[in-house]
Amino acid sequence: MPHKTFFWFILPTGLAMILFIGLPIVSSFFQSLHIETEQILMEVENCDPFGCKTNVRVDVEATEKLRQENPLGRFNGFGTYTDRNHLAFDEIGEAWNTSSSMSEFKDIVLNLPFYKALLFTLTFCFAVTPPVIILGFIVALSVNTLSKIIKGFIVFGTILPMIVTPLIGSLVLFWMIDSQGIIGASIQILFDDPNLSLKASSNLTWITLIIYGIWHNTPFAFVVFYAALQTVPQDPIEAAYIDGASRYQRVRYIVIPHLYPVATFIMLICLMDNFRVFEPIIGFSAEGVAQSLSWMIYQDLRNENKMLFGSAGATSMLTIIGIAFLLTPVLIRTWKEFRTER
Amino acid sequence: MDTKLNKYSKQLIIFNGIFILFWLTISIFPFLWTLWGSFKVKADFFSRAEWTYALTGFNTLIETGATTTVKAYVESWFEGEFWRASLNTMIVTVSVVSISLFLGTLGAYALSRSTYKYTFYILIAALIFRAMPHITLVSGYLFPFFQLNIWGILPTTIIVLVAINQPFTLWLLYSFFKTVPKELDESALIDGCSYFQAFRYIIMPVMWPGVVTAGLFSMMLAYNDFTVTALLLNQQNYTMVPKINAFLGTIEHGGNYMWAVSSVVSATAPLFMIIWFFQRQLISGLTAGAVKG
Numbered sequence: 291m292p293h294k295t296f297f298w299f300i301l302p303t304g305l306a307m308i309l310f311i312g313l314p315i316v317s318s319f320f321q322s323l324h325i326e327t328e329q330i331l332m333e334v335e336n337c338d339p340f341g342c343k344t345n346v347r348v349d350v351e352a353t354e355k356l357r358q359e360n361p362l363g364r365f366n367g368f369g370t371y372t373d374r375n376h377l378a379f380d381e382i383g384e385a386w387n388t389s390s391s392m393s394e395f396k397d398i399v400l401n402l403p404f405y406k407a408l409l410f411t412l413t414f415c416f417a418v419t420p421p422v423i424i425l426g427f428i429v430a431l432s433v434n435t436l437s438k439i440i441k442g443f444i445v446f447g448t449i450l451p452m453i454v455t456p457l458i459g460s461l462v463l464f465w466m467i468d469s470q471g472i473i474g475a476s477i478q479i480l481f482d483d484p485n486l487s488l489k490a491s492s493n494l495t496w497i498t499l500i501i502y503g504i505w506h507n508t509p510f511a512f513v514v515f516y517a518a519l520q521t522v523p524q525d526p527i528e529a530a531y532i533d534g535a536s537r538y539q540r541v542r543y544i545v546i547p548h549l550y551p552v553a554t555f556i557m558l559i560c561l562m563d564n565f566r567v568f569e570p571i572i573g574f575s576a577e578g579v580a581q582s583l584s585w586m587i588y589q590d591l592r593n594e595n596k597m598l599f600g601s602a603g604a605t606s607m608l609t610i611i612g613i614a615f616l617l618t619p620v621l622i623r624t625w626k627e628f629r630t631e632r
Numbered sequence: 633m634d635t636k637l638n639k640y641s642k643q644l645i646i647f648n649g650i651f652i653l654f655w656l657t658i659s660i661f662p663f664l665w666t667l668w669g670s671f672k673v674k675a676d677f678f679s680r681a682e683w684t685y686a687l688t689g690f691n692t693l694i695e696t697g698a699t700t701t702v703k704a705y706v707e708s709w710f711e712g713e714f715w716r717a718s719l720n721t722m723i724v725t726v727s728v729v730s731i732s733l734f735l736g737t738l739g740a741y742a743l744s745r746s747t748y749k750y751t752f753y754i755l756i757a758a759l760i761f762r763a764m765p766h767i768t769l770v771s772g773y774l775f776p777f778f779q780l781n782i783w784g785i786l787p788t789t790i791i792v793l794v795a796i797n798q799p800f801t802l803w804l805l806y807s808f809f810k811t812v813p814k815e816l817d818e819s820a821l822i823d824g825c826s827y828f829q830a831f832r833y834i835i836m837p838v839m840w841p842g843v844v845t846a847g848l849f850s851m852m853l854a855y856n857d858f859t860v861t862a863l864l865l866n867q868q869n870y871t872m873v874p875k876i877n878a879f880l881g882t883i884e885h886g887g888n889y890m891w892a893v894s895s896v897v898s899a900t901a902p903l904f905m906i907i908w909f910f911q912r913q914l915i916s917g918l919t920a921g922a923v924k925g
Contacts, residue, residue, distance in 0.1 A: 291746040295827045299742030300754065303735040303798050310795030311761045314772025321775055361779060429655055432648050435640060444652060446911055447660045453907050453914075454663075455856035455873055458896050461880075462662045465669070465893065470678035472665065472686065505658065510918065517919035537644070566765035569858055572877065584767045591771055591863055599775050606768035617763045624759060628752055 315610065322603030325366035327356050363600060370604040377608075378402045404608070407581040411612075413496070414582070415564045418503035422560055423553055425504065426511025431541065433512070434519050445516070452509035460502055460573025467498065492579035499580055502570050507563070511556045518552040519545070558620050565616060566609075583609045663900065670894045671700040677893065705898070708879070708891035714898065716868070717875035721855060721899075724790055724871055728854035729847050732794045732801050736846060737839065739798075740805030741831055745814070755806065762799035766859040769796065773864065784866035792860055797853050801846050804917055808842030809835075845917040848910050855903060872899045 291299075332349040335342050372379045385398040399405050433444055451459055466473045478486050487494075522545055530540050568584035571577060577585070583605060590602035640648075668686070669677040675691035685691060689699035696703060708714045743751045773792065777783040816838070817830040825833070855872075862874035870878060876899065879892040907914060 291742060291827060293748070296742050296746045296748070299738045299827070299831075303739035303802060304754070306735060306791070306795040307758065307761055307798050310773075310792050311764060311769060311799075314769045315764065316772070317776055318768060318772035321772070362775065428651075432651050432655075435644075435648055436652070442911070444656065445915070446908060447656045449907070449911070449914070450663060450904065451659050453852060453856075453903060454900055455858060457858045457873055457877060458856075458900060461876070461892070461896060462666045465677070466662055466665060468678060475679075509659070513915050513918045517915065562763055566767070568765075568767060584765055587767045587771050588859075588863070591774060597774060599771070602771040606765075606771045609765055609768055613763050613765065617760065620763075621756065621759065624756065628755075 315606075318603045318606045320603070321362065321599040322370055322607050323365060323367060323600075324363045325370055325600045326363045326598065327353070327360060328364075330356065366600065370600045371608070374402065375601060376404050376604050378404060403581070403586065404605070407583050407586050408612075410496070410580050411565060411567060411582045411584075414500060414503060414567050415561050417500045418507060418564050419557055419560045421504045422507040422511050423556055425508045426556065427515050427549070427553075429508065429512045430515035430519055431545075433516060448512055449509040451505050452507070452513075456506060456569035457573050459506055460570040463502055463505070464574050495574070495576045495579045499567075499570055499574060499576060502574070503564060503567070506570075507560055511560070514552055514556055515549065518549050522548050555623075558616070558623075562613065562616050562620070565613060583612070663904075666893060667897050670704060670890070670897045671702065673701065673703070674890050677890065704890035704894035708895050709898070712875075712879060712888075712891050712895075714872070714875060714891075714895050717870050717872045717895075718898070720786065720865075720869055721871040723786060724793065724861070725851055725854045727790045728793045728797065729850045731790070732797045732850045733843055733847050735794065736798060736801035736805050737843065738831075740802050741809055741835060743802065743806050744809035744812075745817070745827075755803065758799035758802050762803070766796060766857075770860055770863050777864070783864065784869060786865070786869055789861060789864050789869075792864060793854050793857060796860065797850050800853075801850060804846045804849065805842055808845070809839070812838060841913075844910065845913040848906075848913050849917055851906070852903075 330349040330352040331346050332352070333344050334347050335344050337343075371377055374381055381402055382399055385395050389395040389398060400409055429448060433441065433448065436444060454462070465471050467477075468474050474487065478484055526544050527540055530544055535543070566584050567582045568588060571580055571582060571585050572588075577589075581589075587602045587605045587609070590598040590605070672686060672689050672692045673695050675695070676685045676689055679685040679691070692701055693699050695701075743754060769792075774783070777788060782788045812835065817825075817834045820830040820834045821827070857871070858873045858877070861871045862877065865871065865874065867878070872895065876892050876895045879888050879895060
């Protein structure tokens with residue numbers, strides 16, 4: 291296809307992607323270098339019969355004028371990145387100097403907002419992915435043995451947790467585990483502890499979120515494994531059968547090795563998707579004990595009157611750096627595939 | 633095929649059956665429970681005293697005079713203006729699906745037919761774009777959109793969702809067009825068609841299976857989106873998902889909580905019906921990148 295024709299075909303989609311994915315990233319970066327203008331203070335002398343006092347007040351007019359002139363705020367360089375709510379270099383340095391033991395230092399660092407969110411995000415990513423792969427594989431194996439008539443229905447039932455949006459999915463579960471919902475109340479009766487609530491302790495909330503993550507992601511792993519199972523060559527399986535291999539041995543030594551590349555694919559996609567975990571935190575009302583990087587950005591932008599563009603931009607950039615680490619293996623894989631295709 | 637190979641022992645069949653039932657319970661039961669509970673009052677769905685109230689509708693009977701009630705539905709749809717939210721969702725979904733398929737088919741066709749190296753770089757760029765968390769993009773939109781005064785309205789959100797959706801649509805349709813034999817449109821080119829004519833008269837009639845799959849994913853993205861719609865739309869223009877979240881924000885009076893429950897059912901039911909019909913396409917799309925058949 292000549293360059294010119296190609297250009298016209300690709301132009302609409304290319305333009306859409308550059309304008310609404312490429313530019314926002316640039317704009318986000320640009321915002322992160324700025325910080326909201328400070329309020330201009332003025333001294334006002336108040337005189338009353340008992341004498342004169344000078345008060346410091348916010349000059350609303352001047353502040354508003356400065357905001358109008360400079361809506362993005364003033365230039366701050368990388369100041370936002372290193373402040374207390376992000377990388378917090380000063381605080382970490384201070385903690386390093388003052389804390390007497392390693393665990394104390396760790397405690398201080400992990401209580402800083404950014405590191406707290408990073409810890410949750412990474413824990414979520416790495417706790418959800420392995421069970422998803424194992425469970426997805428078992429469900430796929432299991433569904434694969436069923437007869438064709440009921441397969442359709444069972445596949446449909448299995449993929450439901452994946453097709454609802456995370457917010458709705460987490461709400462549906464949340465209403466059940468609520469201390470007054472069916473599961474929550476049953477647990478209280480089971481442990482004979484009327485105050486036991488999955489919302490109460492931070493560990494239990496984390497576990498709940500992780501279980502939700504597994505519930506939501508397993509169908510994807512199932513679908514991919516299920517499709518891959520159809521491509522397993524039958525000849526080696528038959529040969530192994532003739533040689534007397536048990537069903538377990540056939541799965542362990544023939545099917546699983548065949549599915550390794552598929553498992554890596556699922557793992558990478560799962561890690562990348564879960565790195566942006568955000569909606570379940572809202573659905574489970576877990577903001578108090580579990581914050582993720584995406585949630586931090588949402589929090590900065592949620593208040594219509596006072597949006598912290600600088601802070602949100604900085605967190606966005608740091609999130610993108612995190613994604614870049616996870617994305618590299620995917621890119622290498624795609625690169626290799628392209629090489630072999632050509 | 634050797635029949636013995638696929639013969640399962642009795643224990644295996646029983647064990648397998650139990651496992652599947654167990655798994656289906658986990659994946660389906662929460663939705664059935666919510667569906668059932670949405671026809672009760674709050675005191676039943678969240679009953680501290682006795683969970684069987686949710687089944688029998690004990691308090692529902694006292695409060696409304698029947699064991700099931702559609703009160704929450706009627707109120708959320710009219711008083712809570714959920715009808716407006718579902719109308720908005722319809723507008724957004726239909727527009728996003730049609731625009732992104734239009735852009736996507738053109739782009740993906742060109743990518744699949746061009747032999748130059750830059751197609752590869754475009755696809756890699758699309759892959760990188762696809763990995764960007766939506767919330768980071770939203771943080772980049774808000775400031776310019778406020779300055780341009782286009783924040784809060786549906787068209788902006790539609791364009792943004794189309795753009796966010798493009799990388800995936802491109803990849804999906806690209807791998808689909810690769811399976812359409814080149815000879816088909818090449819012969820049309822030799823006969824004197826332009827590329828656009830070849831696309832219009834030769835490719836378009838055979839591309840529908842791929843387009844349906846891509847359309848399904850666009851639909852799911854637009855229908856399910858929370859991040860973009862919650863932050864880029866104003867309250868009047870909310871689609872269903874942010875609207876449900878807004879219902880939750882006002883939990884002071886018990887009624888609204890059941891509004892959220894009934895709205896969740898109203899929002900999920902159409903989606904499940906669509907997926908029921910297009911299950912095959914959904915699965916083929918999910919596996920397109922993973923499995924070489």
